[in-house]
Amino acid sequence: AQSVTQLGSHVSVSEGALVLLRCNYSSSVPPYLFWYVQYPNQGLQLLLKYTSAATLVKGINGFEAEFKKSETSFHLTKPSAHMSDAAEYFCAVSDRGSQGNLIFGKGTKLSVKP
Amino acid sequence: NAGVTQTPKFQVLKTGQSMTLQCAQDMNHNSMYWYRQDPGMGLRLIYYSASEGTTDKGEVPNGYNVSRLNKREFSLRLESAAPSQTSVYFCASRTDRGRGWGHTDTQYFGPGTRLTVL
Numbered sequence: 001a002q003s004v005t006q007l008g009s010h011v012s013v014s015e016g017a018l019v020l021l022r023c024n025y026s027s028s029v030p031p032y033l034f035w036y037v038q039y040p041n042q043g044l045q046l047l048l049k050y051t052s053a054a055t056l057v058k059g060i061n062g063f064e065a066e067f068k069k070s071e072t073s074f075h076l077t078k079p080s081a082h083m084s085d086a087a088e089y090f091c092a093v094s095d096r097g098s099q100g101n102l103i104f105g106k107g108t109k110l111s112v113k114p
Numbered sequence: 115n116a117g118v119t120q121t122p123k124f125q126v127l128k129t130g131q132s133m134t135l136q137c138a139q140d141m142n143h144n145s146m147y148w149y150r151q152d153p154g155m156g157l158r159l160i161y162y163s164a165s166e167g168t169t170d171k172g173e174v175p176n177g178y179n180v181s182r183l184n185k186r187e188f189s190l191r192l193e194s195a196a197p198s199q200t201s202v203y204f205c206a207s208r209t210d211r212g213r214g215w216g217h218t219d220t221q222y223f224g225p226g227t228r229l230t231v232l
Contacts, residue, residue: 009154032217032218034220036223041226042225042226043118043204043223043224043225043226044157044204044206044221044223045223046220046221046222049218049220051218090156090157094217094218096217099145099162099164099217100210100217100218100219101147101159101162101172102157102159102221104156104157104158105156106154106155106156107154107156
Protein backbone atom coordinates (compact mmCIF):
# COMPACT_ATOMS: atom_id res chain seq x y z
CA ALA A 1 0.00 0.00 0.00
CA GLN A 2 1.17 3.51 -0.72
CA SER A 3 1.62 6.13 1.96
CA VAL A 4 3.31 9.42 2.72
CA THR A 5 4.91 10.66 5.92
CA GLN A 6 5.43 14.32 6.66
CA LEU A 7 8.14 14.96 9.21
CA GLY A 8 7.22 17.75 11.59
CA SER A 9 3.65 18.83 12.24
CA HIS A 10 4.81 22.41 12.84
CA VAL A 11 7.69 24.30 11.24
CA SER A 12 8.59 27.88 12.09
CA VAL A 13 10.94 30.05 10.03
CA SER A 14 11.86 33.70 9.93
CA GLU A 15 10.84 35.87 7.01
CA GLY A 16 13.52 35.59 4.32
CA ALA A 17 14.80 32.23 5.57
CA LEU A 18 14.79 28.95 3.68
CA VAL A 19 11.62 26.89 3.87
CA LEU A 20 12.07 23.10 3.94
CA LEU A 21 9.06 20.83 4.45
CA ARG A 22 9.80 17.12 4.43
CA CYS A 23 7.80 14.34 2.78
CA ASN A 24 8.77 10.70 2.44
CA TYR A 25 6.72 8.21 0.49
CA SER A 26 6.25 4.49 0.45
CA SER A 27 5.32 2.90 -2.85
CA SER A 28 6.02 -0.37 -4.65
CA VAL A 29 5.54 1.32 -8.03
CA PRO A 30 6.83 4.65 -9.35
CA PRO A 31 4.72 7.18 -7.50
CA TYR A 32 2.91 10.30 -8.57
CA LEU A 33 3.35 12.90 -5.83
CA PHE A 34 1.62 16.16 -5.01
CA TRP A 35 2.01 19.11 -2.67
CA TYR A 36 -1.10 21.06 -1.71
CA VAL A 37 -1.37 24.23 0.38
CA GLN A 38 -4.26 25.22 2.63
CA TYR A 39 -4.54 28.83 3.74
CA PRO A 40 -6.59 29.50 6.90
CA ASN A 41 -10.28 28.72 6.46
CA GLN A 42 -9.89 27.76 2.81
CA GLY A 43 -9.82 24.64 0.69
CA LEU A 44 -6.69 23.01 -0.66
CA GLN A 45 -4.83 24.37 -3.67
CA LEU A 46 -2.26 22.52 -5.76
CA LEU A 47 1.31 23.82 -5.38
CA LEU A 48 3.06 21.33 -7.65
CA LYS A 49 3.11 17.70 -8.73
CA TYR A 50 5.60 15.07 -9.84
CA THR A 51 4.41 12.90 -12.71
CA SER A 52 7.69 11.14 -13.65
CA ALA A 53 8.98 13.77 -16.05
CA ALA A 54 11.59 16.10 -14.50
CA THR A 55 12.70 15.22 -10.99
CA LEU A 56 12.90 18.90 -9.99
CA VAL A 57 9.42 20.33 -10.10
CA LYS A 58 8.65 24.02 -9.91
CA GLY A 59 5.33 25.19 -8.57
CA ILE A 60 3.46 28.35 -7.77
CA ASN A 61 4.61 31.10 -5.40
CA GLY A 62 8.30 30.21 -5.75
CA PHE A 63 8.05 26.69 -4.31
CA GLU A 64 9.81 23.69 -5.76
CA ALA A 65 10.29 20.05 -4.86
CA GLU A 66 12.79 17.40 -5.86
CA PHE A 67 11.89 13.76 -6.33
CA LYS A 68 14.67 11.53 -4.99
CA LYS A 69 14.00 7.86 -5.59
CA SER A 70 17.04 6.70 -3.61
CA GLU A 71 15.77 8.54 -0.54
CA THR A 72 12.04 7.98 -1.25
CA SER A 73 11.59 11.69 -0.65
CA PHE A 74 9.77 14.64 -2.19
CA HIS A 75 10.71 17.58 0.02
CA LEU A 76 9.24 21.03 -0.60
CA THR A 77 11.51 24.08 -0.55
CA LYS A 78 11.41 27.82 -1.03
CA PRO A 79 14.58 29.92 -0.86
CA SER A 80 13.06 32.88 0.99
CA ALA A 81 9.93 32.74 3.13
CA HIS A 82 7.27 35.43 2.97
CA MET A 83 4.68 36.15 5.63
CA SER A 84 2.03 35.12 3.09
CA ASP A 85 3.47 31.57 3.03
CA ALA A 86 2.02 30.86 6.48
CA ALA A 87 -0.36 27.97 5.84
CA GLU A 88 -0.71 24.22 6.19
CA TYR A 89 1.02 22.08 3.58
CA PHE A 90 0.02 18.56 2.59
CA CYS A 91 2.00 15.98 0.69
CA ALA A 92 -0.02 13.34 -1.16
CA VAL A 93 0.60 10.26 -3.28
CA SER A 94 -1.70 9.02 -6.00
CA ASP A 95 -2.90 5.50 -5.21
CA ARG A 96 -2.22 3.58 -8.40
CA GLY A 97 -4.42 0.73 -7.21
CA SER A 98 -7.68 2.64 -6.83
CA GLN A 99 -8.20 4.98 -9.74
CA GLY A 100 -5.54 7.36 -8.56
CA ASN A 101 -7.22 8.47 -5.36
CA LEU A 102 -4.99 10.71 -3.28
CA ILE A 103 -3.50 9.51 0.00
CA PHE A 104 -2.57 12.52 2.12
CA GLY A 105 0.03 13.03 4.78
CA LYS A 106 -1.01 14.53 8.09
CA GLY A 107 0.15 18.00 7.12
CA THR A 108 2.78 20.49 8.25
CA LYS A 109 1.77 23.88 9.55
CA LEU A 110 4.25 26.57 8.51
CA SER A 111 4.61 29.70 10.61
CA VAL A 112 6.62 32.69 9.38
CA LYS A 113 8.04 35.10 11.95
CA PRO A 114 8.69 38.74 11.04
CA ASN B 115 -16.02 29.49 -13.46
CA ALA B 116 -17.00 29.09 -9.83
CA GLY B 117 -14.98 25.86 -9.61
CA VAL B 118 -16.16 23.64 -6.75
CA THR B 119 -18.87 25.06 -4.50
CA GLN B 120 -20.14 23.66 -1.21
CA THR B 121 -23.16 24.46 0.91
CA PRO B 122 -23.58 25.18 3.72
CA LYS B 123 -20.36 26.78 4.97
CA PHE B 124 -21.19 26.11 8.62
CA GLN B 125 -23.65 23.80 10.35
CA VAL B 126 -24.40 22.82 13.92
CA LEU B 127 -26.40 19.63 14.53
CA LYS B 128 -27.62 17.77 17.55
CA THR B 129 -26.78 14.10 17.95
CA GLY B 130 -29.17 12.02 15.89
CA GLN B 131 -30.17 14.73 13.45
CA SER B 132 -29.67 14.25 9.73
CA MET B 133 -28.39 16.56 7.06
CA THR B 134 -27.07 16.66 3.52
CA LEU B 135 -23.94 18.48 2.41
CA GLN B 136 -24.13 19.72 -1.14
CA CYS B 137 -21.30 19.96 -3.65
CA ALA B 138 -21.31 21.14 -7.26
CA GLN B 139 -18.60 21.67 -9.86
CA ASP B 140 -18.79 23.54 -13.16
CA MET B 141 -15.58 22.19 -14.73
CA ASN B 142 -17.18 19.18 -16.45
CA HIS B 143 -15.08 16.84 -14.31
CA ASN B 144 -15.75 13.13 -14.22
CA SER B 145 -14.57 12.27 -10.72
CA MET B 146 -15.78 13.76 -7.45
CA TYR B 147 -14.70 13.16 -3.87
CA TRP B 148 -15.72 13.77 -0.27
CA TYR B 149 -13.06 14.13 2.42
CA ARG B 150 -13.06 14.95 6.09
CA GLN B 151 -10.28 16.89 7.77
CA ASP B 152 -9.54 16.51 11.45
CA PRO B 153 -6.66 18.13 13.35
CA GLY B 154 -3.45 16.13 13.00
CA MET B 155 -5.10 13.58 10.69
CA GLY B 156 -4.72 15.15 7.27
CA LEU B 157 -7.55 14.52 4.81
CA ARG B 158 -9.29 11.18 4.76
CA LEU B 159 -11.43 10.01 1.88
CA ILE B 160 -15.05 9.22 2.75
CA TYR B 161 -16.56 8.36 -0.64
CA TYR B 162 -15.77 9.01 -4.26
CA SER B 163 -17.50 8.85 -7.61
CA ALA B 164 -15.42 8.03 -10.67
CA SER B 165 -18.26 8.91 -13.02
CA GLU B 166 -21.92 9.79 -13.06
CA GLY B 167 -23.92 6.91 -11.65
CA THR B 168 -21.09 5.25 -9.71
CA THR B 169 -19.96 5.66 -6.12
CA ASP B 170 -17.37 3.83 -4.03
CA LYS B 171 -16.30 3.77 -0.41
CA GLY B 172 -13.11 5.42 0.68
CA GLU B 173 -11.14 5.06 3.89
CA VAL B 174 -13.82 6.23 6.38
CA PRO B 175 -17.33 5.62 4.92
CA ASN B 176 -19.18 4.51 8.07
CA GLY B 177 -22.05 6.80 9.01
CA TYR B 178 -22.25 8.45 5.60
CA ASN B 179 -24.10 8.00 2.32
CA VAL B 180 -23.56 9.73 -0.99
CA SER B 181 -25.47 10.46 -4.17
CA ARG B 182 -24.01 11.41 -7.53
CA LEU B 183 -27.07 13.27 -8.73
CA ASN B 184 -25.63 14.14 -12.13
CA LYS B 185 -22.21 14.98 -13.52
CA ARG B 186 -22.11 18.30 -11.65
CA GLU B 187 -23.41 17.38 -8.22
CA PHE B 188 -22.26 15.00 -5.48
CA SER B 189 -23.97 15.12 -2.09
CA LEU B 190 -22.97 13.65 1.27
CA ARG B 191 -25.63 12.62 3.77
CA LEU B 192 -25.37 12.03 7.48
CA GLU B 193 -28.41 10.01 8.47
CA SER B 194 -27.91 10.15 12.24
CA ALA B 195 -25.16 12.56 13.20
CA ALA B 196 -22.73 11.67 15.98
CA PRO B 197 -20.19 13.89 17.81
CA SER B 198 -17.41 11.88 16.13
CA GLN B 199 -18.56 13.38 12.83
CA THR B 200 -17.61 16.87 13.95
CA SER B 201 -15.13 17.85 11.28
CA VAL B 202 -14.44 20.01 8.25
CA TYR B 203 -15.76 18.39 5.07
CA PHE B 204 -14.24 19.04 1.67
CA CYS B 205 -15.54 18.17 -1.73
CA ALA B 206 -13.15 17.87 -4.68
CA SER B 207 -13.33 17.05 -8.37
CA ARG B 208 -10.92 15.83 -11.04
CA THR B 209 -11.14 15.63 -14.78
CA ASP B 210 -9.70 12.14 -15.56
CA ARG B 211 -8.75 12.38 -19.20
CA GLY B 212 -8.77 8.64 -19.70
CA ARG B 213 -7.20 5.39 -18.61
CA GLY B 214 -3.94 6.08 -16.82
CA TRP B 215 -4.19 9.86 -16.96
CA GLY B 216 -6.42 10.17 -13.94
CA HIS B 217 -3.55 9.40 -11.62
CA THR B 218 -1.78 12.63 -12.52
CA ASP B 219 -4.71 14.97 -12.98
CA THR B 220 -5.18 17.64 -10.36
CA GLN B 221 -7.96 17.51 -7.81
CA TYR B 222 -9.72 20.84 -7.23
CA PHE B 223 -11.16 21.50 -3.81
CA GLY B 224 -14.15 23.42 -2.54
CA PRO B 225 -13.97 25.84 0.42
CA GLY B 226 -15.27 23.31 2.94
CA THR B 227 -18.16 22.88 5.37
CA ARG B 228 -17.49 23.16 9.09
CA LEU B 229 -19.82 20.76 10.89
CA THR B 230 -20.27 20.57 14.64
CA VAL B 231 -22.34 17.80 16.20
CA LEU B 232 -23.37 18.42 19.80
